[in-house]
Amino acid sequence: MSNVVLEKVSRNFGKFSAVSGVDLRVNEGEFVTLLGPSGCGKTTTLRMVAGLEQNTGGRISIGDRVVSDAERGLFVPAERRALGMVFQSYAIWPHMTVFDNVAYPLRVRRTPRPDIRARVLEALRLVEMGDYADRPAPALSGGQQQRVAIARALVFEPALLLLDEPLSNLDARLRAQMGAEFRALQKRLQITSLYVTHDQEEAMALSDRIVVMQAGRVLQIGTPEEIYQRPLSQAVATFFGSPNLLPATVVACARLGESQFELSVRGSGWAGVCRAREAAVKDATVLVMVRPENIRLVDRASRDTGGSIILSGRVIDSSFHGARRSVTIDVGGSLMKADLPAMAPLSELVTLNIDERTAWALAS
Amino acid sequence: MTSGNDQAERRWITRRAALLGLAAGSVVFSAPEAARAEDEWGKLVAAARNEGHVVLYSAFVGLAAHQNLKKDLEATYGITVDILEARASEVRERIRIEQAAGRFAVDVSENGRTTTTLQIEQDHVFDPHGMLPSAGRLKAEFRADDIRVPVFAIVYGILANTRLVKPDDEPKSWLDLADPRWKGKILSDDFRALGGGGVLFYVLEDHYGRDVLEKLAKQDLKFSREIPANERRIARGEYPLYVPVSLTSVPELKGLPVKFLAPREGLPFIGYDLALLKNAPNPNAARLLMEYCIGQKMQQAYANLGLLPVTADPLSGVDPAVAELGKSKLLGTTDPARMDQLLALARQIYP
Amino acid sequence: MERSWQEKAECANPARSFASAKPTGAEKFCARPSLIELAENLYPQQVNMAISADERVEDPGRVPFAAGLRARLRVLEGTAASRTAGVALLVVILAFLSIYPLSMLLYGSLHSTPPGMAGVFNLDGYQAVLTRQNLVMLLNTVGISLAKTFPSLVIAVLLAWILARTDTPFRGALEVLVTLPFFIPPILTAMAWGMLGNPQVGLLNQLYQWATGSSNSPINVYSYGGVIWHMMQYSIPFMFLLIVDAFRAMDPSLEEAARMCGASRWRTFRTVTLLLILPALSSAAILSFIRGIENFESPLFFGSPAGIRVITTDIYDSINQRSPPQYQYATAVSFVIMALLLLIVLLQWKLLRGRNFTTVSGKGYSPTVMKLGKWRWATFAFCVLFFAVTVVLPVGQLLIGSFFKFFGFYQWDMLTLEHYRAVFGSSEFWRGFGNTMLLGLAGASLTMVLGGVVAYISVRTKWRGRMLIDVMAWLPWMMPGIVLGVGFLWGFALLPHAIPIYGTIWALLLAYISLGTPLSVQVMSSAYSQLSYDIEECSRVHGASWLQTMRHIMIALAWPSFAVGWVLVFFGIMRELSASVLLYSVGSEVLSVVLLKLWTNGNAEQVSVIGLMMIVLVVLFRWVQLKVIKARISTL
Structure with a gap:
């Protein structure tokens, strides 16, 4: 196990830069996810760590070893980085059996034969594929191939495991299951993992930390909670779900702790308190991010919840989702989405309450 | 491969044979001349045996008589014959480029009259053969000159x-x-x-x-x-x-x-001619081969196949219809x- | 971009919802690539990241995705120095095998006399090419080649689809059988068809007359139709061999996806299957078209008597039938043809480059076959009919003919085994056979290795110089065989004497490698372009060096194509005459020269015997090959 450090890593194609100035430190045993829309540079970043692509700027080290340094012209090719990787397509070699596929990394490293057998079977047991060793690889289902790909990536106990959208080819049910299994395995083995996905739910469910990328740059690095609840920017905020963004003006600002401020804001037809990462001057305009699930329905009368934001509006659309009900509310001309308990009684005119801890101000 | 002595001897025999050829070309043989000619030929045969090998490029693809030629020369003189057959223009081009590149691999060319003439006029790849003992027996239509020896038609x-x-x-x-x-x-x-x-x-x-x-x-x-x-x-x-x-x-x-x-x-x-290549590696065996081809046995072999012999030698046993x-x-x-x-x-x- | 694609795919792909509705089949369905990947495979530039507007500016002709790919690949291969050395070595080898003889010919076309003779440089040769008559001849040649390429392509695709993707009975045997015509020496089938389809006493016409009572002869092989038909017998199995693996290797779920989207079978075939194998298909068609331009036997045999003249017969005439041989004209014509063909090939490259049709992904595939129901007997009958017409008729003629004293004269008193005795008793035959086997084995293996390396570099890498390598490997293909043979002769003869090639068996070997390389490059290119990059990269990431990856992954996966290419090259060598007859030397006689001798001598019967032996050999090779391929496929 080892840590991975990316320092100002860039990748240019001609004048176009696919990745620029990425700084990232993945700690030992940590599960870090690169998340972003297609074309954001996440896969390129992963491939540069893998050694499948060469960074045109910056430095990458794995463990204590610098594997690529653009300035010094140093580049360690993929096969000498001792990594494990799971490809989006699994890249199971169709001409080999399951056993041969998993044994491959050991064979090319000339591991003694008995060792190979023991370690392959052990790896297959880890992914619960022990009984399939002699199957021809293509005769497996997608989930099974996925497990084989993981076993193959783990079999020689790599310093680092790279995963390039490994779940994207599975259906929703299997995706959740495989994700959970893999996370459990990762925690058990304490493998440093770098994971690429464009699926934010997957990212949140699996990761210790998430790196949100857009247009080749890192927007934010943080734990799933941080990223979800306290995004740095509107872009990060909107990448996870569809939050309500309420334009507001700062009335007052108070410090709560390190990188934690409390703002009193006023919007059109409402006023309240929210949190922010940075201090704001009076009369500055901000966007207050409110996640639909953090909106509660309150009695019109009870307006005494100090420090919260209270809004009134008219329900114009509502759809039932089993556990919750998704409601669109017209608040003074702008639309808000709220996820309410499914059984909550709904009248046409509603009053909404937002806990100040869940209202997050973003620079507009 | 050959010693200086051999080279000298070969040249000598060639020169003498050329003189002999001039003599043979003259109308009358005197007895001592004939005897000397025989003696010269004997020396040539000895030198040919010494060379032991000869290479023929032929434009007559698949000529069955080539097998007779191989067998006979091997049996009679202990000379092995390699025959390479290809179509007229292919043989011509091979000879031309080999000569131009200084690769002297072939001794004798066997090709149609048209091509042989062009080779003489344009490619300049032949040496005079110095006249052969049997050249005098050629029919009137098939006169040999100092380069071409008609072989069949x-x-x-x-x-x-x-x-x-x-x-x-x-x-x-x-x-x-x-x-x-x-x-x-x-x-x-x-x-x-x-x-x-x-x-x-x-x-x-x-x-x-x-x-x-x-x-x-x-x-x-x-x-x-x-x-x-x-x-x-x-x-x-x-x-x-x-x-x-x-x-x-x-x-x-x-x-x-x-x-x-x-x-x-x-x-x-259409007549076919034999001709001796410049810088032939086995000039004596080459001329022995040419002589052998216009000899009675080979002429008979050609006639058996339906080719027209070029000498006036009496032939026997040819298929009557063909004959x-x-x-x-x-x-x-x-x-x-x-x-x-x-x-x-x-x-x-x-x- | 991705999202929109995905959304489209999601709504367009009922397989997904179907999968979740049916838990037992769920994994299976999802294991196969969805339309997303189909989209990715077809339009990787749209899905992959790393696209730049600047790249487009840099090189307007190239699809932008190539830039990303180039970068992806650049780092994959060893160190820069060893790569440069490797490429340089390859360039030197190819230059010697193709540029060197071609430059000899170029000299010949620009010089009043062939190399080694005094003369002057002039453009007389090219001037002589530019006549109206030659234009007509060129159109004639192109027309014939087009007329044979398209129907052949249709039939070849049909056969490939039937034999690779349907449940037609006895596919294994049929596959061997339908490829047989390619391996029969053309002169023999020409003779057989001359007997079957001549207007006077042709068997087919007599059958027709007997059946209808008319005295018409509807079939005349001495015509455009005859020339085209004779060519087709070779181009159908040729194209079949080149494309069948593309059909076999294709992931059927790509087609299933289309079927699930409501496309009919025919529509699926047209819009998905055909498009997926378009690279293989178009290269095969172009190869076949070029072969058609360069075909010599068919127009000589069936065209000349009908007054049909094509470029190859004209070139042949100008060398072999003029006094003196017109080398300057022949080489000039050849270069004009070469330029035209090169243009076509470059156009095709331009059209296909960057369109990456990887259909063998690392996800594995199960080559399921389409259940045709009772229609499978119709497809079976189609194959059998094809086999009957192209093989049974002519080969039957050969077989029967070989047992009679005279080919085509069937009288009891002429029944004989004399021809077999003559062939098997001939030391010349055995020497030629031995040399040919040796040259064939060594030549085909080396050619395939060279072609494999060239194809790898050209298809899988973006190395500088790969276009050059590719073009160099291709050039010999564009040069008519008769002329190229002369180029080798000149080239090898004029080498310094210290290089012992001329007059040895090496001259033949090198010429064969040069002649076979374009084909091997083609075969291996389509094999490689079927393999996804993940498969290769995955090996590198898991610790395998480039060489190990080549050995364990690339070659291991591409070897069925390798084997097909090997057989094609092997029999190409077996048949090659133009260069052989100019380069063989005493002791290194090859079978084709032996055949030439027998044929010129009117010994059609012994030629038939040898032709039949070649067919037996082909059946043997193909049978073994398919057995092994089948064994591999059954494990999939």
Whole structure:
């Protein structure tokens, strides 16, 4: 196990830069996810760590070893980085059996034969594929191939495991299951993992930390909670779900702790308190991010919840989702989405309450 | 590979033999000259045995008599013969480029008169052979000069399907081919190409002038280049007549319903020549081979195949049918100097 | 971009919802690539990242995705120095095999006399090419080649689809059978068809006359139709061999996806299957078209008697039938043809480059076959009919003919084994056979290795110089065989004497490698372009060096194509005459020269015997090959 450090890593194609100035430190045993829309540079970043692509700027080290340094012209090719990787397509070699596929990394490293057998079977047991060793690889289902790909990536106990959208080819049910299994395995083995996905739910469910990328740059690095609840920017905020963004003006600002401020804001037809990462001057305009699930329905009368934001509006659309009900509310001309308990009684005119801890101000 | 002494000796024999050749070319032999000539030849044979090997490039692909040549020279003189066969222009080009590149691999060339002449005039790849003892026995039509030694000739006639052509209808003259009854019924080797077709065109033009050929053009001749297949097509009755067919097809096609017709004017022919290559690695064996080819045994072998022997030696045991046809009058052959012009004319008359 | 694609795919792909509705089949369905990947495979530039507008500016002709790919690949291969050295070595080898003989020919076309003779440089040769007559001839040649390529392509695709993707009975045997015509020496089938289809006594016409009572002869092989038909017998199995693996290797779920989207079978075939194998298909068609331009036997045999003239017969005439040989003209014509063909090939490259049709992904595939129901007997009958017409008829003729004293004369008293005795008793035959086997084995293996390397570099890498390598490997293909043979002769003869090639068996070997490389490059290119990059990269990431990856992954996966290419090259060598006859030397006689001798001597019967032996050999090779391929496929 080892840590991975990316320092100002860039990748240019001609004048176009696919990745620029990425700084990232993945700690030992940590599960870090690169998340972003297609074309954001996440896969390129992963491939540069893998050694499948060469960074045109910056430095990458794995463990204590610098594997690529653009300035010094140093580049360690993929096969000498001792990594494990799971490809989006699994890249199971169709001409080999399951056993041969998993044994491959050991064979090319000339591991003694008995060792190979023991370690392959052990790896297959880890992914619960022990009984399939002699199957021809293509005769497996997608989930099974996925497990084989993981076993193959783990079999020689790599310093680092790279995963390039490994779940994207599975259906929703299997995706959740495989994700959970893999996370459990990762925690058990304490493998440093770098994971690429464009699926934010997957990212949140699996990761210790998430790196949100857009247009080749890192927007934010943080734990799933941080990223979800306290995004740095509107872009990060909107990448996870569809939050309500309420334009507001700062009335007052108070410090709560390190990188934690409390703002009193006023919007059109409402006023309240929210949190922010940075201090704001009076009369500055901000966007207050409110996640639909953090909106509660309150009695019109009870307006005494100090420090919260209270809004009134008219329900114009509502759809039932089993556990919750998704409601669109017209608040003074702008639309808000709220996820309410499914059984909550709904009248046409509603009053909404937002806990100040869940209202997050973003620079507009 | 050869010592300086050998080289010297070879040159010497060659020079002496050349002198001898001049002597042989003169009309009268005196007895001592004859004796000396024999002595010289004896030395050449000894040198040839010493060389023990000779290489022939032949433009007659698949000539069965080449096997006789190999066997005989090996048996008689202990000289192994390597024969490389390819089509006329291929052999010519190989020899030319080998000479140009200084790769002297071949001793003797065997090629048609036209190509050999072109090689002499354009490629300059031959040395005088210095006259051979048997050169004096060559027929009048086949005189050797100081480079070319005629070795055999191909004679051409008409091939008829005996089921389709009644004996009375058989063309008796080349001119009979212009008879309207044969319109669209004659398969022919291509007149516009070197080979039998070109020879026939040349000789007919030479003898009868352009008119006859223009008449023939109205006969709607079917030109086809694959000679072996053409002969079979006549035998199967696709066409009643095929021109020109080599006499060598007579022994080959024996048993099939075809007949070789020799028009009364005579048969066109094309001679094959042997020639000694410049810087031949085995000059003595080469000349021994040339001499052997115009000797009685090889001439007999050629005759057996339906080729025309070039010497006046009496032959025995040749298939009577072939022998009879072989005695047909000769109509003429091509002049290499005019060949190109005539081929152009053929393309004009048979566009 | 991705999202929109995905959304489209999601709604367009019922397989997904179907999968979740049916838990037992769920994994299976999802294991197969969805339309997303189909989209990715077809339009990777749209899905992959790393696209730049600047790249487009840099090189307007190239699809932008190539830039990303180039970068992806650049780092995959060893160190820069060893790569440069490797490429340089390859360039030198190819230059010697193709540029060197071609430059000899170029000299010949620009010089009044061939190399080694005094003369002057002039453009007379090219001037002589520019005549109206030649234009007509060129159109004739192109027309014939087009006329044979398209129907052949249709039939080849049909056969490939039937034999690779349907449940037609006896597919294994049929696959061997339908490829047989390619391996029969053309001169023999020409003769057989001459007997079957001549207007006077042709068997087919007699059958027709017997059946209808008319005296018409509807079939005349000595015509355009005959020339085209004779060529087709070779181009159908040729194209079949080149494309069948593309059909076999294709992931059927790509087609299933289309079917699920409501496309009919025919529509699926047209819009998905055909498009997926378009690279293989178009290269095969172009190869076949080029072969058609350069075909010599068919027009010589069936065209000349009908007054049909094509470029190859004209070139042959100008060398072999003129006095003196017109080398300057022949080489000039050849270069004009070469330029035209090169243009076509470059156009095709331009059209296909960057369109990456990887259909063998690392996800594995199960080559399921389409259940045709009772229609499978119709497809079976189609194959059998094809086999009957192209093989049974002519080969039957050969077989029967070989037992009679004279080919085509069936009388009891002419029944004989003499031809077999003559062939098997001939030391010349055995020497030629031995040399040919040796040259064939060594030549085909080396050619395939060279072609494999060239194809790898050209298809899988973006190395500088790969276009050059590719073009160099291709050039010999564009040069008519007769002329190329002369180029080798000149080239090898004029080498310094210290290089012992001329007059040895090496000259033949090198010429064969040069002649076979374009084909091997083609075969291996389509094999490689079927393999996804993940498969290769995955090996590198897991510790395998480039060489190990080549050995264990690339070659292991591409070897069925390798085997097909090997057989094609092997029999190409067996048949090659133009260069052989100019380069063979005493002791290194090859079978084709032996055949030439027999044929010129009117010995069609012995030629048939040898032809039949070649067919037996082909059946043997193909049978073994398919057995092994089948064994591999059954494990999939």
